[in-house]
Amino acid sequence: MTSLVLLVIFFMPYQAFSEGRVVVVEVSGAINPVVAEFVTHEISEANQAKEELIVIRLDTPGGLDTSMRLIIKGILNSTVPVATFVAPSGSRAASAGTFITIASHIAAMAPGTNIGAAHPVNLMGGGGGGEKSSTMESKVVQDASAYIRSLAEKRGRNAHWAELAVAKSVSISAEEAIKLNVIDLIAADVEALVLALDGREIKADSTSIVLKTRDREIVYHAMNKRQRILDTISNPNVAYILMMLGLVGLYFELSNPGLILPGIIGGISMILALYAMQTLPINYAGLMLIVLGLILFIVEVNVMSFGLLSAGGVISILLGSLMLIDSDDPAMQISKTVLIPTLGFFIAVSLGILYLATKSQRHRAISGAEGLIGAEGVVKAELNPAGSVLIHGEVWNAEGDGNISAGEKVIVSAVEGLKLRVKPAPDSRS
Numbered sequence: 001m002t003s004l005v006l007l008v009i010f011f012m013p014y015q016a017f018s019e020g021r022v023v024v025v026e027v028s029g030a031i032n033p034v035v036a037e038f039v040t041h042e043i044s045e046a047n048q049a050k051e052e053l054i055v056i057r058l059d060t061p062g063g064l065d066t067s068m069r070l071i072i073k074g075i076l077n078s079t080v081p082v083a084t085f086v087a088p089s090g091s092r093a094a095s096a097g098t099f100i101t102i103a104s105h106i107a108a109m110a111p112g113t114n115i116g117a118a119h120p121v122n123l124m125g126g127g128g129g130g131e132k133s134s135t136m137e138s139k140v141v142q143d144a145s146a147y148i149r150s151l152a153e154k155r156g157r158n159a160h161w162a163e164l165a166v167a168k169s170v171s172i173s174a175e176e177a178i179k180l181n182v183i184d185l186i187a188a189d190v191e192a193l194v195l196a197l198d199g200r201e202i203k204a205d206s207t208s209i210v211l212k213t214r215d216r217e218i219v220y221h222a223m224n225k226r227q228r229i230l231d232t233i234s235n236p237n238v239a240y241i242l243m244m245l246g247l248v249g250l251y252f253e254l255s256n257p258g259l260i261l262p263g264i265i266g267g268i269s270m271i272l273a274l275y276a277m278q279t280l281p282i283n284y285a286g287l288m289l290i291v292l293g294l295i296l297f298i299v300e301v302n303v304m305s306f307g308l309l310s311a312g313g314v315i316s317i318l319l320g321s322l323m324l325i326d327s328d329d330p331a332m333q334i335s336k337t338v339l340i341p342t343l344g345f346f347i348a349v350s351l352g353i354l355y356l357a358t359k360s361q362r363h364r365a366i367s368g369a370e371g372l373i374g375a376e377g378v379v380k381a382e383l384n385p386a387g388s389v390l391i392h393g394e395v396w397n398a399e400g401d402g403n404i405s406a407g408e409k410v411i412v413s414a415v416e417g418l419k420l421r422v423k424p425a426p427d428s429r430s
Helices: 001-009 033-048 065-076 094-103 130-155 159-167 175-180 190-197 223-233 236-255 260-279 286-301 308-323 335-360 366-374
Strands: 023-028 051-061 082-086 091-095 106-109 114-116 171-173 202-203 209-210 218-221 376-383 386-391 395-399 411-415 419-424
Touching: 023 033, 023 190, 033 051, 033 065, 033 223, 051 091, 051 094, 051 190, 065 094, 082 091, 082 190, 091 094, 094 114, 094 130, 094 159, 106 175, 114 175, 130 159, 159 419, 171 175, 175 209, 190 218, 223 236, 223 260, 236 260, 236 286, 236 335, 286 308, 308 335, 376 395, 386 419
Parallel strands: 023 051, 023 218, 051 082, 082 106, 091 114, 395 419
Antiparallel strands: 114 171, 202 209, 376 386, 376 411, 386 395, 411 419
């Protein structure tokens, strides 16, 4: 019986799950500090666990240069081979994604994907133009070209095309990329990629490694809840909505002190927006214009300018919103379908608050001393000229113009401390 069991075990297919896994890191969307933290952490964890292979399944329109370089540093210093796989079909590795793909030990793409368009755009914020701006742009392009060329040469890939992708924004399909030696292979999915890499020799950290990926366990890692929340906040559209929501909340609170709830919501939204702005190429002139617009709306509540301050606030916020994100990268810009409705909502709410505040200022007071002036009452004790009157259900000491008999109607003409000055009503007989 024992011999039979051993014979069965001997002929059973061997699965080397315990010898290291294939870790698939899912990256979809713009490359920002949160994505960089996620990818570098996964690379570090895979190295500590001595996994067999790391696969970055990538679909990105681009992102921040600093975040991209952090990911590339993690790849270059990894002892576990890293394969960047542009997938699924319809995905792209544009801008920063091109650099990451070129830098990886293995570059692969799915059919129907594309790579390229890596020309650096203004990701530093601050705007600017003229000769100084042109010189700075030239320096950035030269630096990016040298960087991607060094990465391509290190991996034995087409350095000339890599430079063209930066200098001329060249973009190619997966089929063209394999012909031009930009990538190593085309695979339909992760499973096909893992099988195709079995037995391939890779240089990782100056060491040759023969991949043994057949029958390895494939595990998929995505961002945790904290990272997903921060990644969502870092989206330019979400950041803009949070900022405008914060401004509306603060405007409510400053216009009507003591409401509390608008101030809490506005404060939280503004803090989250400020966090997101640390990860985005913000034009601070645009940000200051938005803040100026808010100040003009607040001043309008207390200074009647016949709408001039409100008009200035609308123009200031509009221009600031258009200037806020200082980047030509579509991944870093605010969508017009988000900007226009959000801006319209903010302006409508602000003007509504302003209208109600102005209207309330013009209403006659209905409480306190001011609320008594013009009120009608009835004489309780004859005014000769002093006596008492009943006003709003309260008996007041009063003084009239001449003698006014009890029961006659009077109107308050002035309030003098705790005494009222009254005059007979037009129909003074009750």
